[in-house]
Amino acid sequence: MAVSFLNRERTIATPGYSRWLIPPAALCVHLCIGQAYAFSVFNLPMTKLIGISRSAPGDWKLTELGWIFSLAIFFLGVSAAVFGRWVEEGGPRRAMFTAALCWAGGFLVSAVGVYLHNLWIIYLGYGVLGGVGLGIGYISPVSTLIRWFPDRPGMATGMAIMGFGGGAFIASPLSVWLMGRFATPNHVGVAETFIVMGLVYLCFMMVGAAIVRVPPPGWAPAGYSTPVQPKPLVTTQNVFVYDALKTPQFWLIWWILCLNVTAGIGVLGQASAMSQEMFRGRITAVAASGLVGLFSLFNMLGRFLWSSTSDHIGRKNTYFVFFALGTFLYALVPYSGAIGSIGLFVLCYAIIFSMYGGGFATVPAYLRDMFGTRYVGAIHGLLLTAWSMAGIFGPVLVNYIREYNVTHGVAAAQAYNVTMFVMAGLLVIGFICNVFVGSVHERFHMRAVEAEDEVEAAPVFGGR
Amino acid sequence: MISAPQSSGKANGIKLVLAWGFVGIPLVWGIVQTLLNAIKAFQ
Numbered sequence: 256m257a258v259s260f261l262n263r264e265r266t267i268a269t270p271g272y273s274r275w276l277i278p279p280a281a282l283c284v285h286l287c288i289g290q291a292y293a294f295s296v297f298n299l300p301m302t303k304l305i306g307i308s309r310s311a312p313g314d315w316k317l318t319e320l321g322w323i324f325s326l327a328i329f330f331l332g333v334s335a336a337v338f339g340r341w342v343e344e345g346g347p348r349r350a351m352f353t354a355a356l357c358w359a360g361g362f363l364v365s366a367v368g369v370y371l372h373n374l375w376i377i378y379l380g381y382g383v384l385g386g387v388g389l390g391i392g393y394i395s396p397v398s399t400l401i402r403w404f405p406d407r408p409g410m411a412t413g414m415a416i417m418g419f420g421g422g423a424f425i426a427s428p429l430s431v432w433l434m435g436r437f438a439t440p441n442h443v444g445v446a447e448t449f450i451v452m453g454l455v456y457l458c459f460m461m462v463g464a465a466i467v468r469v470p471p472p473g474w475a476p477a478g479y480s481t482p483v484q485p486k487p488l489v490t491t492q493n494v495f496v497y498d499a500l501k502t503p504q505f506w507l508i509w510w511i512l513c514l515n516v517t518a519g520i521g522v523l524g525q526a527s528a529m530s531q532e533m534f535r536g537r538i539t540a541v542a543a544s545g546l547v548g549l550f551s552l553f554n555m556l557g558r559f560l561w562s563s564t565s566d567h568i569g570r571k572n573t574y575f576v577f578f579a580l581g582t583f584l585y586a587l588v589p590y591s592g593a594i595g596s597i598g599l600f601v602l603c604y605a606i607i608f609s610m611y612g613g614g615f616a617t618v619p620a621y622l623r624d625m626f627g628t629r630y631v632g633a634i635h636g637l638l639l640t641a642w643s644m645a646g647i648f649g650p651v652l653v654n655y656i657r658e659y660n661v662t663h664g665v666a667a668a669q670a671y672n673v674t675m676f677v678m679a680g681l682l683v684i685g686f687i688c689n690v691f692v693g694s695v696h697e698r699f700h701m702r703a704v705e706a707e708d709e710v711e712a713a714p715v716f717g718g719r
Numbered sequence: 720m721i722s723a724p725q726s727s728g729k730a731n732g733i734k735l736v737l738a739w740g741f742v743g744i745p746l747v748w749g750i751v752q753t754l755l756n757a758i759k760a761f762q
Binding site (some may be wrong): 271272273275276279280282283286327418423424425426428429466541544545546547549551552578681 | 728731733734738740741742743745746748749750752753754756757758759
């Protein structure tokens with residue numbers, strides 16, 4: 256009974272259901288898993304679990320704690336790739352339900368790890384179990400949104416993925432507040448905070464799983480009809496998930512996402528230090544943290560605005576804007592430092608981070624245009640391995656280039672200049688990849704009868 | 720092709736308000752907190 260509630264056929268919308276209930280259902284999941292971006296608020300408190308006011312011998316080091324987030328992002332990519340087809344064929348409710356259990360379970364297991372002061376339990380809890388919840392949760396509403404909004408797929412997926420960017424805005428002050436409530440003179444309050452957050456997220460995500468619906472076969476919004484004359488670079492066919500891997504388009508888009516994210520994630524982690532070093536004495540540590548908050552806001556808003564814009568100007572053109580404008584802006588950042596213009600620096604970074612977020616949010620619609628709607632969620636899952644790769648390359652590239660410059664006598668204020676030019680170079684490569692994206696060859700298209708079978712057989716898992 | 724079910728009626732409207740409020744209120748609260756912190760940082 257309880258399990259059948261999760262089945263795809265139980266989620267088919269009845270007449271009268273408003274498709275505008277789907278974005279909040281998706282946001283219920285994405286706002287929760289977006290907490291991952293705010294995990295760093297636990298880092299310092301977790302270095303003082305024994306010493307309380309300061310780190311004591313036996314307390315965990317920041318370098319050890321850094322692996323928790325890295326593991327979670329790694330397992331996000333892996334689980335999105337591995338479970339993509341399972342998510343697609345089982346429907347959004349089962350996926351959201353599973354994501355909720357994994358994500359909340361990750362917090363609860365981590366609370367045990369904090370209580371026992373065993374870091375491996377936290378690696379397993381937040382890093383592995385939570386990471387799997389992140390991956391399944393991230394892709395769970397994507398294809399459902401695209402099917403409900405065939406007229407505006409960019410805007411629809413942008414709304415959900417904006418939630419992932421926005422989750423940190425809720426999690427960060429909430430975590431700090433909860434730790435403050437649970438802290439005592441001889442206790443930091445991290446374990447209790449994990450428990451409360453795990454339970455809150457479980458409830459919140461379950462609401463999303465309860466209200467999500469898939470459209471009945473053949474449904475279309477009022478006034479919408481499939482274009483008789485297909486738009487260029489927008490297919491009306493479907494490509495099977497594993498056949499997509501054989502197409503050059505998948506790998507070109509993989510590199511497009513990877514390069515866009517590498518450039519963005521690399522400087523995102525360094526934005527605070529970079530602003531203080533480039534404008535020494537003018538931007539304090541506190542002001543820098545305010546700036547990072549402001550940039551995160553642009554990251555979130557860019558997800559919605561750029562993906563919505565892509566519905567009008569096309570996905571390929573949107574990425575052309577990201578890469579061309581991004582190259583110019585990355586190259587302009589050193590100039591802003593040279594002339595001492597904080598305003599220009601902030602403007603450059605605000606737009607850069609909006610395009611970083613926009614790159615994440617526009618890619619599901621790009622995949623839909625290339626490979627159709629049938630397996631778009633699963634294909635998107637496979638593509639997220641590009642994120643995992645960028646998550647490693649971006650920060651490493653920025654840190655090593657800076658380190659190399661500083662050890663070779665370059666002043667701290669100029670140490671990021673080469674980094675910015677390297678990032679601009681990465682975007683030029685991304686631009687070239689985007690040039691080569693064309694329509695998928697028809698030999699990869701699913702046959703009509705095969706696609707129809709897929710629709711009819713959707714509730715039956717495992718069949719191609 | 721099946722025509723789109725019209726989201727009509729009071730019940731649907733209430734559901735929409737509740738669903739959007741459920742996700743919108745925490746999100747707006749978080750954004751306001753972030754902006755307040757950003758403003759404080761520059762003072």
